[in-house]
Amino acid sequence: MGGTFDPIHHGHLVAASEVAAKFGLDEVVFVPTGQPWQKSSKKVSEPEHRYLMTVIATASNPRFTVSRVDVDRPGPTYTIDTLRDLRRQRPDADLFFITGADALAQILSWKDIDELWSLAHFVGVTRPGHELDGMGRKDVSLLTVPAMAISSTDCRARVAAHNPVWYLVPDGVVQYIAKYGLYAAPPAEQTSSALTETDDPASTE
Numbered sequence: 001m002g003g004t005f006d007p008i009h010h011g012h013l014v015a016a017s018e019v020a021a022k023f024g025l026d027e028v029v030f031v032p033t034g035q036p037w038q039k040s041s042k043k044v045s046e047p048e049h050r051y052l053m054t055v056i057a058t059a060s061n062p063r064f065t066v067s068r069v070d071v072d073r074p075g076p077t078y079t080i081d082t083l084r085d086l087r088r089q090r091p092d093a094d095l096f097f098i099t100g101a102d103a104l105a106q107i108l109s110w111k112d113i114d115e116l117w118s119l120a121h122f123v124g125v126t127r128p129g130h131e132l133d134g135m136g137r138k139d140v141s142l143l144t145v146p147a148m149a150i151s152s153t154d155c156r157a158r159v160a161a162h163n164p165v166w167y168l169v170p171d172g173v174v175q176y177i178a179k180y181g182l183y184a185a186p187p188a189e190q191t192s193s194a195l196t197e198t199d200d201p202a203s204t205e
């Protein structure tokens, strides 16, 4: 399963677990992106932070592993390279690539899409707010998974607004975010809210 995982959340983990059970997979390899080129207009956390959060989130499941292939490859991340690298490392494996409905809807814009179909079987999973469409292709399976209305965007916004992300992401990931101060509001916003609190005459502190 490829993703930016900024941060990894329970929507990713439930989707992976459901696909593994349905297709009898021996292993689910989580592959955090290095440079997600279709998110280049957004600020994305350092690959090493995203990789480590993915390791923490998956550590307790013996079938879940994390690959560094995309994090270690320089340049924009393309799934064609991800699948070639995984194929080289596991020459005898049947590869399945797991995508949420939103990612699957964009797949025709991915690099070398015509060749991509031959490297893996694609599994599209449901995601609240997105239409699941396999485009009638035989090499795409569709799977309904328990609805988890969680997104990394929402998790980041919650942290920036000092709202909890407990139970949206694994406990270790909550602690990792706090330890490294990820997703904090920009300094200007922090300063102005700190000033507002201090200047508030009603404040009892």
Ligand SMILES: Nc1ncnc2c1ncn2[C@@H]1O[C@H](COP(=O)(O)OP(=O)(O)OP(=O)(O)O)[C@@H](O)[C@H]1O
Pocket (backbone or CB within 6 Å): 002, 003, 004, 005, 006, 010, 011, 012, 015, 098, 099, 100, 101, 102, 103, 104, 125, 126, 127, 128, 148, 149, 150, 151, 152, 153, 154
């Ligand atoms: N709640 C969810 N349910 C099912 N699939 C999901 C869910 N969240 C993400 N996915 C899928 O997981 C893969 C990786 O997603 P990604 O890391 O971009 O997370 P995201 O929550 O979509 O992030 P962001 O909000 O930053 O765009 C994609 O294929 C995406 O469709």
Ligand SMILES: O=C(O)c1ccc[n+]([C@@H]2O[C@H](COP(=O)([O-])O)[C@@H](O)[C@H]2O)c1
Pocket (backbone or CB within 6 Å): 001, 002, 003, 004, 005, 031, 033, 036, 038, 039, 077, 078, 079, 080, 103, 109, 110, 111
């Ligand atoms: O290959 C591409 O051109 C391509 C374009 C956009 C996304 N992807 C892959 O789709 C997966 C989900 O991406 P994202 O950005 O939604 O986290 C991840 O593995 C990306 O590398 C791949």
